[in-house]
Amino acid sequence: GENVEQHPSTLSVQEGDSAVIKCTYSDSASNYFPWYKQELGKGPQLIIDIRSNVGEKKDQRIAVTLNKTAKHFSLHITETQPEDSAVYFCAAVSGYSTLTFGKGTMLLVSP
Amino acid sequence: DTEVTQTPKHLVMGMTNKKSLKCEQHMGHRAMYWYKQKAKKPPELMFVYSYEKLSINESVPSRFSPECPNSSLLNLHLHALQPEDSALYLCASSQDRNGQGGGFNRGYTFGSGTRLTVV
Numbered sequence: 001g002e003n004v005e006q007h008p009s010t011l012s013v014q015e016g017d018s019a020v021i022k023c024t025y026s027d028s029a030s031n032y033f034p035w036y037k038q039e040l041g042k043g044p045q046l047i048i049d050i051r052s053n054v055g056e057k058k059d060q061r062i063a064v065t066l067n068k069t070a071k072h073f074s075l076h077i078t079e080t081q082p083e084d085s086a087v088y089f090c091a092a093v094s095g096y097s098t099l100t101f102g103k104g105t106m107l108l109v110s111p
Numbered sequence: 112d113t114e115v116t117q118t119p120k121h122l123v124m125g126m127t128n129k130k131s132l133k134c135e136q137h138m139g140h141r142a143m144y145w146y147k148q149k150a151k152k153p154p155e156l157m158f159v160y161s162y163e164k165l166s167i168n169e170s171v172p173s174r175f176s177p178e179c180p181n182s183s184l185l186n187l188h189l190h191a192l193q194p195e196d197s198a199l200y201l202c203a204s205s206q207d208r209n210g211q212g213g214g215f216n217r218g219y220t221f222g223s224g225t226r227l228t229v230v
Contacts, residue, residue, distance in 0.1 A: 034218065043115075043201050043221035044154065089153055098144070098167065099219060101153035 002027040004092050006102025014110055019080050021105045023090035024072040032093040033066060033073045038104075039086045047088075048075070080109045115222035117202050123228045126192060132225045134185040134202030140220070143185040145177060146201040148224070154201055160185060192229045199224040 003026040013019050025033075031052040036044035050057045050064045050073065057064050061080075066073040077084055090102040115136045124130050134143065142161045146154035159167035160179040174196075176188040185202055202222040 036221075041223075041226075043117075043203075043223045046218055046220065049218060098156055098159060099154075104151070104153055 002030060002092055002094055002097060002100040004090060004100050004102040006090050006105060008105060009103065010106045010108070012108045012110065013080050015080060015082060017080055019075075019077045019084070019107055019109075021075045021088055021090070021107070022072060023074070023092075023102050024070075025092040025100075026071070027092070027094045028068075028071065030092040030094040033064070034091050034093075034099070035062075035064060035075050036089045036091065036101075037086045038089065044089060077107075080107075082109050082111050085109045115202055115204055115220050117200075117222035117225050119225060120223065121226045121228075123230060124189065124192065125230055126194075128192075129188070129190045131189065132187040132200055132202075132227075134187075134222055135183055136204045136220070137183055138204065138220065139182075140204035140206050141182060142205045143179065144203040144205075144219070145175075145185070145187050146203060146221075148199040148201055154221075158187075189227075192227075194229050197227055197229045199226055 004023055006023045011019055034049035035047050037047045038044045048059050048062050048064050050066050055066055061078045063076040085108050087104045087106050089104045091099045093099055118133045144159050145157040147157055148154045156169050157171045158177045163179045174191050178186040201224045203219045205219045
C-alpha cells in the first residue's frame with residue numbers, strides 16, 4: 001500500500017518568515033495530494049490540494065508543489081502569522097484507495 | 112452547507128456502557144468515513160461507507176459498530192469499550208467519483224470530532 005513520509009515533525013519560525021513542509025509518497029499511482037491543518041481540539045481542515053496532472057497550485061499565502069518523478073510534494077506558507085500555528089498533515093490518495101496521511105508537522109509561529 | 116457535524120463533542124463512558132456517535136452532512140457526498148485519532152498521531156481509518164454500503168472495514172474490533180441509515184447520516188455504536196479506545200473520533204465525507212464505490216480522490220471534509228474518554 002501507499003506510504004507517506006513527512007518532514008520535519010516540528011517547525012518553528014518567526015512571524016513573517018516562510019515555512020516549508022515536505023512529503024514523499026511511495027505509490028506511483030497516487031494522483032491526489034491534499035494538505036490538512038488541524039488546530040487543537042478540532043478536526044483536520046483542508047487547506048489546499050493538488051492533482052497529479054498539475055505541478056504547482058497557489059492560494060494566497062499557501063502553495064503546493066508536486067514532483068511526480070521524484071514522488072514528493074511540498075507545502076509552502078509565506079508571510080507566516082501566529083494563527084498559522086497548528087499541526088499540518090499531508091496525504092495521498094491512489095485511485096480506489098483512501099487517504100494515507102503523513103505523520104504530521106507541528107508548526108509554531110512566534111510573534 | 113459545507114460542514115460535517117458530529118455529536119456529541121465530548122463523551123465519557125464506562126466500559127459496560129452502550130453509546131453512539133453521530134455524524135451528519137448535507138453536501139450530497141456519497142462516501143462517509145470514521146477515523147480514530149490518538150494524540151500527536153494522524154487519523155487512522157476505521158470504516159468507509161459508499162452509497163450507504165459498508166465498503167471498507169479496517170479490521171476494527173466488533174465493539175465498534177458502524178451504521179449508515181441514509182446518505183446524510185453516519186453512526187458509530189460503541190459497546191464494551193476499553194480505556195485504550197479513548198481518542199478523538201472523526202467523521203469525514205467526500206464525493207464518490209463513480210457509482211461503483213471507487214475513486215475516493217475528491218476533497219474530504221472532516222467534522223470537529225467527538226472526544227471519547229473510556230473510564
